[in-house]
Amino acid sequence: MNTGMSSRLDALRERLGGIAFGGDYNPEQWDRAVWDEDVALMREAGVNLVTVGVFAWASLEPSPGRFTFEWLDEVMDLLHANGISVDLATPTAAPPVWLSHGHPEVLPVMEDGEVFGFGNRMHYDPTSPRYREHAARITTALAERYSHHPALAMWHIGNEYGPVAYTPSAAAAFRAWLRRRYGDLDALNAAWYTTFWSQRYTAWEQVNPPEEPRSWSNPARRLDFHRFASDALLECFVMERDIVRAHRDDLPVVTNFMRFHRGADLWRWAPHVDAAALDIYPDPGQPDAHVAAALNFDLMRSLRGEPWLLMEQAAGAVSQWRVNHAKRPGLMRLGSYQAVAHGADSVLFFQWRAGRGGHERFHSAMLPHSGTRARTWREVAALGAELPRIAAVAGTGPRAEVAVLFDWNAWWGLEVTHGLPRNDFDYPATVTAHYRPLLEAHHAVDLVSFGSELGRYRVVVVPNAYLVDDRCAAALEDFAAAGGTVLCSFFSGVVDEANQVRQPAYPGAFGRLIGAWIDEYLPAGSSFGVRFAGGRTVRADWWQERIHPTTASVVASYVDGDLAGWPAVIADGRVTYIGTRLEPEALRDVILGAVAAAGVQPVVAGAPSHVEATRRGRFLFLLNHSPAEAVTVPADGTDLLTGRILEGAVTLEPLGVAVIEVP
Amino acid sequence: MNTGMSSRLDALRERLGGIAFGGDYNPEQWDRAVWDEDVALMREAGVNLVTVGVFAWASLEPSPGRFTFEWLDEVMDLLHANGISVDLATPTAAPPVWLSHGHPEVLPVMEDGEVFGFGNRMHYDPTSPRYREHAARITTALAERYSHHPALAMWHIGNEYGPVAYTPSAAAAFRAWLRRRYGDLDALNAAWYTTFWSQRYTAWEQVNPPEEPRSWSNPARRLDFHRFASDALLECFVMERDIVRAHRDDLPVVTNFMRFHRGADLWRWAPHVDAAALDIYPDPGQPDAHVAAALNFDLMRSLRGEPWLLMEQAAGAVSQWRVNHAKRPGLMRLGSYQAVAHGADSVLFFQWRAGRGGHERFHSAMLPHSGTRARTWREVAALGAELPRIAAVAGTGPRAEVAVLFDWNAWWGLEVTHGLPRNDFDYPATVTAHYRPLLEAHHAVDLVSFGSELGRYRVVVVPNAYLVDDRCAAALEDFAAAGGTVLCSFFSGVVDEANQVRQPAYPGAFGRLIGAWIDEYLPAGSSFGVRFAGGRTVRADWWQERIHPTTASVVASYVDGDLAGWPAVIADGRVTYIGTRLEPEALRDVILGAVAAAGVQPVVAGAPSHVEATRRGRFLFLLNHSPAEAVTVPADGTDLLTGRILEGAVTLEPLGVAVIEVP
């Protein structure tokens, strides 16, 4: 955990005196009379921070350059008068119709050539100079007017940066980005391997975004376009951030990241924000949605090595899926504590009051359509009353000895190019499959990137890292050479940053690391048995490799199928390589065995796998994800939520939580 | 039943002397020599009415303004000479290639931006002034030439009005329609809730059709566009109707409606036609296709409260599906009588003679490819010989005491907007599920709209009416207050005409009616038990609600699942509210229990559910939908088809029919 935390986020924490609680507030949707009820109920619920203005551009600048800040002045004053701090948003994620109607070139063109028009939101091309000019103007006007308003506690730039455009503007920006990356066309042609299929470029203006969603376009070109698209969005963020910083530079400036969002390489974004901030909507219809949630929470913490902000979650149902399940009683509270348990210093919702119209009219809110008589309201208010009991948690962090590699370049390599032995890889799912046993065995886990410092860890897990850069390869070799434990799963190290097969093949980057060479990658159509040295036989499927150990020894071998007798899992010192997709229990045993051998201790011992356990400093979080069964876990200290002194154990109700200050 | 029936339809009925029998006739596809065979065989089959010219524009106006009516003159004369009346069509559903080639702006642009080009049919933008100008010209020319031809018995305007366009012309027409509806932009912005996602309009020219099929566009905008699109088609119909009326106003003018067609709000169309006329193609591969057919037949009758016209059906297979099943022997006859049983005064087919080419070359016909040696021909000719026996039925109607709400606004509310708790509602299917037990228990049923007069009914069924207008809410309250029985199923009354959640929520419009408020709408992932007061436990699934009865009492409660112990079905006097999707048998029992309690009697007693029974005046129709089993039903009177005097019972063969004149 980073000990030198962001001073700007420190200031916010001090201002709020503990965990931030609140949500998006859209007063522009309601009559003035409703505002008074809003703030009264916010106080009743313990709200101390609201995000204002995310979608208010049309209300703030109804025609180009004409600003109507009066209503926002009143909102800011009213909130301040009631002791509620404001996370003020630049409204640039949803340009008003006069901008896109007057300047259609600000609209993105999608991969299939269709214009993404006005009528939804996110209808902007991030590379459009016209869009950026107008975004800068409204941001400047907001900064000028509100930088020193006493309610202002934080800036929220844009919203869920996501648009990708295939416009002439994007093509020009892509070319400029490529020139910076490669310098000249020869380097581009070499990286993109353009001798294949006669694709050599002879002039920069021939280079375009890969518009053809249905065809097999150059895989390096697709990869670079994804890198570029992430950077183009980051430029938009930085532009607005710099504007508000120019007016006042002691406030945190953030934007809300999205769960498993392939479009933004957050390792590149992290240095540019004052805190990682996450929007997350685990599907209540999925019984184990909390596992991927935990991974995303750990990722947020790992991005900057410090506490982060839960910026949006739902009080109940969302409105984005075909079937939108609600959260059963207790689940919203459990999910909120889960975020805090993994390092969040806030519990914020989208949104405060349920809207009457628009696409999200059935997206849940802290204050539902049914008002204060609603079950959800009661749970929200109870949580708001309870959170101050754990105020001391804010600012603390865990210490993880296990790291899991999660890098956008690895993701893009597996998913955005074609022509792999299998083309149904799901990178978030495979990382989650490797992360899950660690979570369920109550280990603290950090996520790491290609460029992360590994020296602080004892174990590094490398799931299906088909594409790795040279830094990553070197770092892992160094880590292993220094006695670190590495668990690497199949089809890793194969290509370089340009998606070119490394030589000598295979596994390219990891040949020395794993102590073997691989003749063939073999997708499997059915399952097969794998026998471990100790005699136990498990099942595996989906993938095999013809592995030739050089310095490694065989840990497990195939007992049937085309590769009967060949190695399935090998180990070279503390480096284990898993050449197939083991059934979950077997993967768990391999991972936990290596973790135990590395001397890593879990946060708690003796808790079942559906109980989550994390530490933040001296605070132990226990969360029971079973909706049906209570569970008793060994623990000592004071349960902050009940105030009880524990005598060796704590009982968690179904969906129950304990936050224990350990002696 | 409307006693003051359309005088124009009366005239047709008198002219034909009973049930109309015939179909679409396309002589332009055949050599002159074939025409003589056609009329000879028409006489042999008992044909008395044919529809001519539906797709003959290119044959009638081969170049702009040059008309070639000679062949049609000859056809009209030939038919008249053989005693066959003509339903003369304006050919405007399929413009000739010279129109769309010379004026590409007449072509519709589809929701995804693609032009729907020449090569199929229906390739016209209903809002195109150029299209309307040419449609008016050919219509005027036809009216001038044939209005007083002795063969002419009816006008058939266009064909299956359906096209929707996303053209500049459509955008302009949409804006004009919105101006008429809302007056000014403030009202539009309020109705469309445009403060959400910064969508406020500041000039009319910014308002466009919702082109974005893949995105979450404003739900009120989508809703209004569907209303507009239906009205735009209606304008086309009215324009042509007024032209032919201007030449002669004593003939019925109709167009052919489509089964469950979401694109045309037939309650708005009904006053503008002289008779409802239906094209219907139940899939012979679906064993219970007759249920939805019956609903559509009842809808046709209800639209104007009078007999209607079966304008198109297939003698056997169609050609529009992936697999086109044929009608087994007897099924065409049964389906024909079913339409008549529900109020049709015609049995018409598409088409007379099977074409040799074109997309529909395998669409069945009265005269199949195999000619008069074909099974289908024999059945068609037998039906033609039989229908005169029930001539007295024409013009009569049933008297229903049960009504089922079927309104296009409710349909659009559930299906064309996004963001509902579930987005897999199928409005026709849910209405059919509520209608089916009534049909199978031999009750006469009318369909009603938001604006219908309810006073004539004892029972009104309201299936999943998520969106209702204020008229409907008031009418149901008045109806219930006057002692009427109401059965309302879940997720009803939620939003107003603009798709805005009604306050207080939920169920908004129906809070007083059902005597309860609802905290949450809860999609369900699995099934659960529901126990009725009497002790019987049934299954339900798909949907639950957290219901708080105020004045209502609990009829049934959940026995397991997240809502165990909560009410599933409640009743407040004669108003029953069903808060979940009951299994079909349970829904049937609730509906039939309420109908019985209201004192409504079925048409017959003691018939199985696969036998349909309807009354038209003194005529009782019995239809056996079983393809395998004969059935005996209690009945007295004269079976018109056999001439037999019944002595207390009639036996129906598999797929058999009886039309009994009751003493």
Next chain:
Amino acid sequence: MNTGMSSRLDALRERLGGIAFGGDYNPEQWDRAVWDEDVALMREAGVNLVTVGVFAWASLEPSPGRFTFEWLDEVMDLLHANGISVDLATPTAAPPVWLSHGHPEVLPVMEDGEVFGFGNRMHYDPTSPRYREHAARITTALAERYSHHPALAMWHIGNEYGPVAYTPSAAAAFRAWLRRRYGDLDALNAAWYTTFWSQRYTAWEQVNPPEEPRSWSNPARRLDFHRFASDALLECFVMERDIVRAHRDDLPVVTNFMRFHRGADLWRWAPHVDAAALDIYPDPGQPDAHVAAALNFDLMRSLRGEPWLLMEQAAGAVSQWRVNHAKRPGLMRLGSYQAVAHGADSVLFFQWRAGRGGHERFHSAMLPHSGTRARTWREVAALGAELPRIAAVAGTGPRAEVAVLFDWNAWWGLEVTHGLPRNDFDYPATVTAHYRPLLEAHHAVDLVSFGSELGRYRVVVVPNAYLVDDRCAAALEDFAAAGGTVLCSFFSGVVDEANQVRQPAYPGAFGRLIGAWIDEYLPAGSSFGVRFAGGRTVRADWWQERIHPTTASVVASYVDGDLAGWPAVIADGRVTYIGTRLEPEALRDVILGAVAAAGVQPVVAGAPSHVEATRRGRFLFLLNHSPAEAVTVPADGTDLLTGRILEGAVTLEPLGVAVIEVP
């Protein structure tokens, strides 16, 4: 087998002295130093022919008109110096970016209106004059420079001709093609049955390609567009062929055809090539992929009635599917011999050396990423060493007495038009289903077209030939009249070349042939029993017909279902008609029964169905497709691969092969 074989192909065979062995060689992807390793390894592997330059346009003409042949000169010289012949390709399948960027009109527009842009390959409109001009220029330059190079052994024109365009240029070319076919618009209108849906054309410029993929466009128009599209590609081939022929006319000129490629009517192409040449990639994940492979091999041989070239196959996995399975040990060898067994005089691969980048970086190669230590390399080199043992096979051919109809017009009729009783026909699958029992019973089979001479056969099988032309109908009648055995399956003979239903219906063309008329075609939703005269009852499904025998007698009848008691299979002399989809074993028995009755003998007796047996002259090929079981087959002669003299039997290992010179 054609005894007067192509003299140009003879010359190649003589030059190579046996079976050609090698593959695509792309030296432009590699440094010069690699080339020396390449040729050394080629020699080690026994390579005698490589295809060079298929995708080298950008490397050969880096800017318009500037040629850089120096590297190719060196490659040609180097290969020649090492005794390796060259199949030199025109690189016109993948135009350089300067062409499509400078002249966007050369890019194809796809059926849905989207431009198929640069970034993949095959991005050319075959009708584009600009494309053809540039293709001619590079072809001319190559021909001028290399026609007399001593390494040159064959010309390879383009690559996998496939692009179809919906451009203005294509529209103009389509109209020109239609004018040639029909002469005037009246004939076009008659053929296209344009009176249906008012589609009559009055000027040529109104006629366009059928752009509307989602709509029901005129079926005759779609059919003609497919004919035209095949001819447009053929024009491109012929243009380039004529250029290289103009420089030297004694070398074979070929292009590589694709397996079951619907877009090119190979019967029309065959006279224009010097040898049929096939690219084929049977999916190793499909256990019976060898059956369709055999059919395609027989088709290649039948196209010109002479040996053909296996131009591309994979040494292992491909990269075009979602999951790309590798070939297990032995399978590459087996597949190679299978091609030779069916008449191939070459075993060529795509490609020589596995590329490091580009879409196909994981497409297998003779020299894999893992290099000479790879399993695949060892198998490739072993095959190269083995093939010279069967050099004498080259140029020989089988003699088939059974023919199966496989015509592109029949294919298009079933698949590219809409509105059939069922629209899920799969023509290659249905032909394969009829071919399979013949293959598995070790019969030699030719494929024939509508225009083929049938007199040389004893049996002709006609699978689901919905569309047949008059030639075909007459040829089959003549064949049957001369005592030939015909097996015809359901829905055959229905329409003419213009997709118009033949009169008298049904089965139109084949009424006299089969001795019956058919009242109705009836898609079936479930299965049913069929009893054969002998008493055996089998299952059938999917399709039924109401058959009225006239001169035919009933062979089998339905025992249940709607057609219980009606004929399912009939026979009229030696003509059998199968009116339903029999289960595979029953279809097999009908087909083999007729073949036996016709006196046709299999190639071997007493071999199981998973052993393939073919003859080429005095050489008997035996191939064991079982990956698990060895099998012993009666045989005499010398096994050329082992050199052993057989004594009545040969044992084939799993996936094993024997090539036996029979005394």
